[in-house]
Amino acid sequence: MSLWLKIAAGFRNVNDNHALSPPRVTSSFFIRTIRLSGKYKRENKEYGYSLALPKTKLSLTLRDGAALQREKKIQKKFGFTSLYQWQLTQDRDQQFVLHDGPPYANGSLHVGHAVNKILKDIVNRYKLLQGYKIKYLPGWDCHGLPIELKAIKQEGEIKPLSPSIIRSKARRFAQKVVRSQKLSFQKWGILGDWDNAYQTMDVMYSVNQLNVFYEMYKKGLIYQEFMPVYWSPSSRTALAEAELVYNSNHVSQSLWLTFPVAKIPDKFHELIQQQFLDKPFYLLVWTTTPWTIPANQAICFSPQISYCCILANDNIYICCEEFLPSVNQILGTNYKILCTFNGDAFSTMIYHHPISLEELPLYPASHVTSAKGTGLVHTAPAHGHDDFHIAIEHKLPVKCLLGEDGSYLPEAGPHLAGKTVGVDANTAVLDLLGKHVLKVEDYKHSYPYDWRTQKPVIICASKQWFVNTQVLKNKAIECLRSVTVYPPLSENGMLSQLDSRTYWCISRQRVWGLPIPVFYHRTSGKPFITRSSIEHIASVFVKQGTDAWWDLPIEQLLPEHILKENNAGEATDYVKGKDIFDIWFDSGTSWSVVLKEMNYEADLYLEGLDQFGAWFQTSLLTSIAMKEKSPYKSIVVHGFTVDESGKKMSKSVGNVINPDDIINGSKDGKMPSYGVDVLRWWAASFGLHTNVPIGHTILAKCNEEIFRIRKSCRFLLGNLFNFSPSEHLVSYELLLPQDRYMLHLLYMFAQKLSELYASHRYNKMTSIIESFINSDVSSVTAMAIMVSIAVLARLSNIIYSTPFSTTLPPSFHILLRNSLNICQSLLNMKMLQPTDQSINSPLVEILQASQVNLTSHKPDSVIDDAEITAAKCSVYLKDGSTSDENFTLIILPSEKHPCARCRRSTANTPKGLCRRCLDVLADGYE
Incomplete structure (x- = not known):
């Protein structure tokens, strides 16, 4: 059986000029009704004295810089x-x-x-x-x-x-x-x-840093070495990996070239017919750094790769089998495969350097693959990390022919001297290679750039100071596993970056920084550093500042008694080091x-x-x-x-947003003055995303959310004017069911926010606050307040003794407390102590399960598990009877008139009073 019921619940007929239209029942309905009550009170003062309307001086306006001015006053008043x-x-x-x-x-x-x-x-x-x-x-x-x-x-x-x-x-x-x-x-x-x-x-920070440096040096965790480092010609200094940015659109000039074979291993006499052995043999090599060819000291191969000899242009070329599909394009002609062999056959081969004609060896290496290139890798120990390790293993010379600006030094030869990498060095090298050049083309790939100058870096060998990360790495990874990382998925990224770090170069060739306090012997170049020398330099810095390293003569920085302690000669035998510390070593020691x-x-x-x-x-x-x-x-x-x-964000694109413009408004007028709270709310809402979006639309949305929070707090505060917890709180036993339910919702809300704060999920937290305001606070609390405003007389002060007066303070406090960490302008609202209470009884299930949707028209079907969005209404059956059978509720426009006092459409006559208000006035003002 289905009974359609008309509910007199505050709506008049839509055709009535004074009627409220029947929208779906939401939180905004209650706020709007509160405003109408206040407006009606101003226009019709006849019954205003008998209403307990909200009262507060808290302003809502955010226009024309009002938010910023209010925040400044609050910061000053509350002594931030x-x-x-x-x-x-x-x-x-x-x-x-x-x-x-x-x-x-x-x-x-x-x-x-x-x-x-x-x-x-x-x-x-x-x-x-x-x-x-x-x-x-x-x-x-x-x-x-x-x-x-x-x-x-x-x-x-x-x-x-x-x-x-x-x-x-x-x-x-x-x-x-x-x-x-x-x-x-x-x-x-x-x-x-x-x-x-x-x-x-x-100065004192610097002195502490010197002590850390020396202690690590004494433990063997800091050392000096001549080895390849990332070098920035534009900055003229070494760089750590953390100072690199990778440009995925970098274009290098790639080169296919030949290295003539000077000695063919005996193994090849078994593989190739005698008639071909008298022809010229060439190693086919590919590189993206032609400028490093003058520093070549070896060619590396892999014993696990299959290689082949091919005949083309009456020459014999050697490359890996996987490169064969590209050979026609590189050589510009067809070829014939003469033999295939494993990389071990290279073990006794010798080749000529194509420029110097020096005889050089081939070595096996684990870094060689056939995935890219010819399977034969040009090796310049001064210009590659893998190359350097090969040089150390086989005692090869490490020749660096470049100066600090990336230009060839005189020892590179008259044709190359003064030519600069990235400018004209490649062209000069190609000229020297002559007939050994097979093909040159542009190659787009990811390449390291200097994070400061945004220009390409190179790898160059130089004498630098390093932290021995290999010794520290395992212990660091072990300690890191006990560190809690938020978000948890980021932990693996940090572990992998730490595990892959090969070294940390901590020296820089600049002036503005803390000097590395080391002296070098003029003849041997050996560094001099002792505890006494460090302590003396530290004492000089305390008195005269770190500029003393450059300003004072070496005799004052390295006094005679320190040299005598170590039988180290005279001060004039040494020179001051010119290196400064990497800024990451500066900040990396801040914990100490x-x-x-x-x-x-x-x-x-x-x-x-x-x-x-x-x-x-x-x-x-x-x-x-x-x-x-x-x-x-x-x-x-x-x-x-x-x-x-x-x-x-990029200035050239024009999408940069200045935080000062967000707060004060932009000079061009495109950005209004939002104040600090919007900036803070945005940071909380989006900051933990991998990409943190910001723009005019997002900021406007944040502004609206801040406004709703402030409006809700103002609404609650307005109903707590002159409230005294000691006088007006009602015992839990006297609370109405909806008040108890509200306390439960508050408890759950506070618990959830505590969990989110603890796990640093601030974006979820702002969403929960917004949802709480739009649903729980508006529906349950506003409903109780509306009823009380209309029924209770302010003069008799009865309002403070009603059950919802016990619900309002914790509602206000919990909302304010959890928003205050983000929105500081809420500080000028009254702070109240919380009374966090929850109930664990069938009442919670009853109130949750009994919620239903109320619609403004007859629905086609009734949804079983629907949820009401706002208030609870009294239901009167049309014939005055009751029924135990199931029925469906709908809200229809009221046929009655707005009450002149409470504004509910329950009065029988225009501008008249409803029955309830007549009773209240009769009881309270006899």
Whole structure:
């Protein structure tokens, strides 16, 4: 049986000019009705005195920079700058330490900085509200080439400058940037010990770094070696792998060439007919670095690869079998296979260098494959890591014919001297090769670039200082397995990057940085470094600064008594080293300074994905070397910012968004002034994505979400004016079922958010808050408030003794508490202590299962497990009877009129009162 029931629940007939149209029942209906009640009160003051309407001075407007102005007032009023110091004075048992990876002090902040610093601040504020004493010391990375170059460019200097002048300019530039970035971070509401922030250029920081360097040196974990490193001709310095970016669109000039065979192994007399043995034999080789051919010292092969001799153009060429399909294209003619053989047959073969005609050997090597090229690899020990290992194994000379600018040195010969890699070096080499060149063509592939200059790097052998990662790697991987990584899928990436790291070059050939405190013997080149020399240099730096390394004569840096202790001759026998530390060694030792009072261990490191091979790793390696443990218990990784279409941000493309424009509005007027809260909400909502999208549409959406949060808090706050917990709270036993259910929802909401905070899933957290506002807060709480507004008289103060007065405070507090870590402008709302309660009874199931959809028209079918989105209504059967049979509910427009007091369409006459309001007025004002 199906009974269609008309429910008088607040809707008038749609044809009535005063009617509310019958939309689906949602949270916005209740908020709108509250507004209408307030409007009606202003227009019709006859019954306003008897209503308990919301009352608050909290403004909602966000237009015309209002959000920014409000945030500035709040920051000033609530003393954000002193909050960090205040919490340090509190007696708290637990401590939480987040170690700040120092941003680079080379320019203005971008949205990537915002993601990083805001996520850190959300963590710290959550821990602060959890009762922890937080330790967060911000820092800056202040050395390195980008700062050096920008400082010189900003001064407009063209002529060569002395190291002291360069360092002075670079220091002033870094100090200026630090002040600017610090001010911006504070405006973003970032809590921290800003007065004591660390900088890698600070003297005491540098002194500590010298001690770490020496201890690692004494343990054999730092050594000097002549070996190939990534070299940047544009920067004129060595680079670590972490300082490389790979350009997938790089185009190299690839070359197929021949190396003439000088001696044919006896094995070939068995493989090839005698009539062919008198013909010229050539090794067929492919390379993408023609400029390295002058430094060739060997050709490598693989014993596991099958090779062949082919006859073409009356010459015999040797290559791997897998290369045969490409031979016609390279040689420009047909060929004939004479024989096939395994790579072992090369063992006694000798070939001529095609330029110098020097006789050189072939060696087996594991890095040779047939997947690309001819199966024969040109080997220049000075210009390749695998090549260098072959040279060490077979005691080959390591010839580097290039200078620091990538140009050939005079010893390369008159035809090559002065020619530069990437400019004219390849052309000069091709001229010398002459007839040995078979084919030249462009080859597009991924190639390493200098992260600073965005120009190609080369591999060149030079004498550098290295950290022995091979010794540290296994212990580091073992320690890393006990570190919690968020998100968990990122852990394998860090492990693989650490496992694949072969070495870490920590020396750089620049001026702006901490000098590597080593002296070199003028004759032997042997380095001189002792504990006494390090301690003396440290004492000089404390008194005169690190510039003393360049400013003072060697006699003051290496005094006579230190040399006598070691029978090391006179100071004039030595020269000062010209290398500085890699900036990753600077920042990688920050744990030894910042975490000294925390047993050299932080609870959390939080940085971008690129730090897996950089700061996360360098901090781990130096900590393993010094303390044999990880400097962090947990790692959180965030993504990189892109535009709304997923493209990388670029000034040339015009898709860069400045965080200052988000807060203050852009000068061109295209970006409104959103204030800090929108920036923070965006960072929380998207920061942990691999790609962090940002754009006008996304920011506008974040602004709307912030507005809804503020509106909900304002709504709750307005119904708590003059509220006193000690006087107005109702005992749990007197609560109505819907109030108990609301407490349960609050409990579940708070528990879920705690889980999300603990697992750093902030994007999910913002989604949960938004959902909670749009459903639970609006439907259950607003329904109870609406009923009470209409029924209860403010003058009698009855409203505070109703059951929902016990539900409102925790609703307001929990929502505010969990949003406050992100949206700081909510601080000007009244803070209340929580009463987190949940119920475990059939009531929860009853309320959840009894929810149904209410529609404005007769549905074609009834959905069994539907969910109501807003309020509970009283249902009156049309004939006054009751029925135990199943029935379906629909809402139809009311035939009655809006009540002049409560605005529900239940009055019998226009501008009249409904029965309920008549009863209230009669009871409360007799």
